[in-house]
Amino acid sequence: MNPLKHVAIIMDGNGRWGIKYKNSRNAGHRAGLNTVQRIINESINQKIKYLTLYAFSTENWKRPKKEINYLFKLLENFLVSRIDELHKQNIKLKIIGSKNFSLKLNKLINLAEKKTSKNDKLQINLAINYGSKTELIIAFKKMIKKKENINEKNFQKYLQTKNIPDPEILIRTGNTKRLSNFLLWQLAYTEIFFEKKLWPAFSKNDFKRVLNKFKKVKRNFGSI
Ligand code: FPP
Numbered sequence: 384m385n386p387l388k389h390v391a392i393i394m395d396g397n398g399r400w401g402i403k404y405k406n407s408r409n410a411g412h413r414a415g416l417n418t419v420q421r422i423i424n425e426s427i428n429q430k431i432k433y434l435t436l437y438a439f440s441t442e443n444w445k446r447p448k449k450e451i452n453y454l455f456k457l458l459e460n461f462l463v464s465r466i467d468e469l470h471k472q473n474i475k476l477k478i479i480g481s482k483n484f485s486l487k488l489n490k491l492i493n494l495a496e497k498k499t500s501k502n503d504k505l506q507i508n509l510a511i512n513y514g515s516k517t518e519l520i521i522a523f524k525k526m527i528k529k530k531e532n533i534n535e536k537n538f539q540k541y542l543q544t545k546n547i548p549d550p551e552i553l554i555r556t557g558n559t560k561r562l563s564n565f566l567l568w569q570l571a572y573t574e575i576f577f578e579k580k581l582w583p584a585f586s587k588n589d590f591k592r593v594l595n596k597f598k599k600v601k602r603n604f605g606s607i
Contacts, residue, residue, distance in 0.1 A: 391434075414583035463491065479513055553574070556581060
C-alpha cells in the first residue's frame, strides 16, 4: 500500500455544471464549495495531511468581471463563515499564490492563516492567484540572490510549498486532461487521475475510489 500524505486537486467543471443545472456559472461555483467541504471532511477521515486546492489561477483574471467578483466574494464568505469550524477541526489554512488582493481580503487571509497556524490535523493549501511558472521564476530569483548552490534541495526552499511533501495524487475533475500551470515542479512524480465528473458532482465515494486506485499503483520512481 502506498503512503499518502498529500492530495492536490484541480477543481474543474463548476461553470459547466452551473450552466447545465442552474443556468448560471456562478451557481456552479457555489455548488463547488459544497464539494470542497465534502472533500475536506473525507481527507480528515482518510488521515491525509495536506490538501492543495486550485481555486483561482493567474490566468483566471481573463474571466468576466462578474464571475471574478463572485468567486472572490465566495472566498471572503468562506473565510468569514468557516474559519472557526476549520480551526475547531484542527485544520491549518495556508494560501499559496500572489497575495495582492483587496485590503479586506488580505486582512481576512492573514487572520485565518494566523488563527490556524499551529493546527496539525490537516493542512489546506488554497491556491489563489496562483501560477506555477510565476512561483518558479520567483524561487529562481530568490535562490540566485542568496548565491546558494543551485540544486533541487535548495530550490525547494524557495517554493511556496516549502516543507510540504510533493503530492502523491493529483485529481483533476471536469473531463479535461491538462495541468493548467498548477504545481509544475511539485507534480514531477505524482500519480494523476483525470475524472470525468464535474467538480460540483464529485462525491465522497468518487474521492475514495481514486484513493483506493492509488493505493494499488506500483510506484517505481524511475526504478523497476
Ligand atoms: C474551475 O471550474 C473552478 C474555478 C476556477 C473556481 C474554483 C472555486 C470553487 C470550487 C469554489 C470556491 C472555493 C473556495 C475554497 C472559496 P470552471 O469554472 O473553469 O469550470 P468550467 O471548465 O466548467 O468552465
